[in-house]
Amino acid sequence: MSDIKDIIKEENLVYKKTKVLTDNVMHYCPGCSHGVVHKLIAEVIEEMGIQEKTIGISPVGCSVLAYNYLDIDWQEAAHGRAPALATAVNRLYPEKYVFTYQGDGDLASIGTAEIIHACNRGENIVVFFINNAIYGMTGGQMAPTTLPGMPTSTSPYGRDVKTTGQPLVITELIAQLPGTNYVTRQAVHTPAAVRKCKKAIRKAFENIGQKKGTSFIEVVATCNSGWKLNPVKSNEWMVENMFPVYKPGDLKDE
Amino acid sequence: MAKVKGAIKVDVEKCKGCGLCVVACPSKVIDLAREVNGKGYNYAYMANPDACIGCANCAIVCPDSVIEVYKVKAEMA
Ligand SMILES: Cc1ncc(C[n+]2csc(CCOP(=O)(O)OP(=O)(O)O)c2C)c(N)n1
Ligand code: SF4
Ligand code: SF4
Ligand code: SF4
Ligand SMILES: [Mg+2]
Numbered sequence: 001m002s003d004i005k006d007i008i009k010e011e012n013l014v015y016k017k018t019k020v021l022t023d024n025v026m027h028y029c030p031g032c033s034h035g036v037v038h039k040l041i042a043e044v045i046e047e048m049g050i051q052e053k054t055i056g057i058s059p060v061g062c063s064v065l066a067y068n069y070l071d072i073d074w075q076e077a078a079h080g081r082a083p084a085l086a087t088a089v090n091r092l093y094p095e096k097y098v099f100t101y102q103g104d105g106d107l108a109s110i111g112t113a114e115i116i117h118a119c120n121r122g123e124n125i126v127v128f129f130i131n132n133a134i135y136g137m138t139g140g141q142m143a144p145t146t147l148p149g150m151p152t153s154t155s156p157y158g159r160d161v162k163t164t165g166q167p168l169v170i171t172e173l174i175a176q177l178p179g180t181n182y183v184t185r186q187a188v189h190t191p192a193a194v195r196k197c198k199k200a201i202r203k204a205f206e207n208i209g210q211k212k213g214t215s216f217i218e219v220v221a222t223c224n225s226g227w228k229l230n231p232v233k234s235n236e237w238m239v240e241n242m243f244p245v246y247k248p249g250d251l252k253d254e
Numbered sequence: 255m256a257k258v259k260g261a262i263k264v265d266v267e268k269c270k271g272c273g274l275c276v277v278a279c280p281s282k283v284i285d286l287a288r289e290v291n292g293k294g295y296n297y298a299y300m301a302n303p304d305a306c307i308g309c310a311n312c313a314i315v316c317p318d319s320v321i322e323v324y325k326v327k328a329e330m331a
Contacts, residue, residue: 004303007261008324014260015310015323026318030295031272035317191278191311231272 020046024068031231033221034063036188037130040198041099042070044205054097055089057082059111061103062137062223063130080111083118086125097208099126104145105135108170112144115174122179122213126204129171129216131246132223140226144168147241152226167245171218175251182207182215183252189222189235193248212254220246259328260308264298265320271295275312275321281305284312 020042028034045054051072058066060079067074077085082100090098107115107129115127134152135141142152142159145167149158175183182204186197197219204215220242222234229237262283269291275298276284285301298321300306308325 004261004300007259007326008263012324012326013322014308014325015313015321017319017322021319025268028317030270030317031274032317035319036315039314039317039319188315191309191314194314231274232277235274 018042018046020051020071022069022071026069027065028062029223029225031222031224031234032062032136033132033188033219033223034066034130036194037101037128037197037219037221038063038066038069040188040194040201041101041128044198044201045070045072045097048202048205050097050205053095054099055093057086057089057098057100059100059102059106060137061106061135063101063103064137066101080106080109081114082106082111083114083123083125083127086127087118087121087123090123090125094124097126097205098124099128099205101128102130103136104129104131104133105137105141105143108144108168112170115170116177118179119174119214119216120177120179122177122181124208124211125214126201126208127214127216129218130221131218131242132221132226133167133242134223134226136223136226140223140228145170145246147245150241169246171216171246171251174216177214180214180216180252181212181254182250184216184250185218185220185246185248187220187238187243187248189238218246220248256327256329258307258325260306260323260325261303262300262306262312263322263324265322266291266297266299267293268318268320269295269297270318271297272317273298274315274317278311278315280309280311281307 224234313321
């Protein structure tokens, strides 16, 4: 048997953190899906060699500080307004790779108008929609995406659909808009899902180079702090409860 | 016979002890330490190092990107 010391040598390295991620310690809770998605975006940017050409628009939500973690150019938008800011940046710098990174509160609540119109105009951007069915940053309040009966700090007895409606499945709406060319729903809860999600991210960034219009990637995600479950249990809960409502897979690929 | 042998290096001080790598490992290599790091987290470590195949599953699911993966083809008697 070879000794661990003989294996852990530079020449045997097969995986390490991409340099597009900074060395800053992420402020996210242990096990938060945001970190995994950040890593995948960073890896795709490195592999495509577009670090100098990529501009991210960060949201309001837990990922407000995303600009501390990906070593690219960034703008930070007012709550929900990332697609409007991305529109401006993309029109000023049409050769750049512009993306928004938004939570479900940001994109599907306060920012519903901005995202619908940007996608309808077919802005040549990538949209990352991190759907954890809750307002994570502010303490786990109900979002439009919260599941029926799901307890949150503002629906302690579970979401009552009689008064608050059904979960807003906004990605299905987005897929109907002619401005979008690629609309997919992914997750990052297993190694296989992570690999698949990375392929989707690569395709979306390549679409920008081909000026195809809006590529939209929903990532069904966990917020273990807001859900009051541990990270491993959160992934299990997500598969069991989120996937039936937010079904993983491609909705549109033109 | 050549057999693939792997090993991981965890940045202990940056690990948050979330346990996602533990369930992602197909060979049950990883466990969370009883000791904690400077932030108070039970960090991940190779509890069963001989079983590691260097597949990197643990590293790609790690939200904090604190795992490095190494792999060799070891000659077996
Ligand atoms: C104009 C405005 N309204 C409300 C808030 C408070 N606020 C901050 S984050 C947030 C929701 C974030 O939820 P989400 O977008 O789902 O992100 P997560 O933290 O879950 O990733 C709200 C309502 C704000 N910062 N600005
Ligand atoms: S509150 Fe939720 S979304 Fe925010 S960092 Fe913690 S787990 Fe992630
Ligand atoms: S997945 Fe990463 S942060 Fe979580 S326990 Fe494993 S090494 Fe630590
Ligand atoms: S590299 Fe593969 S086998 Fe080794 S610890 Fe990680 S997941 Fe387990
Ligand atoms: Mg959210």
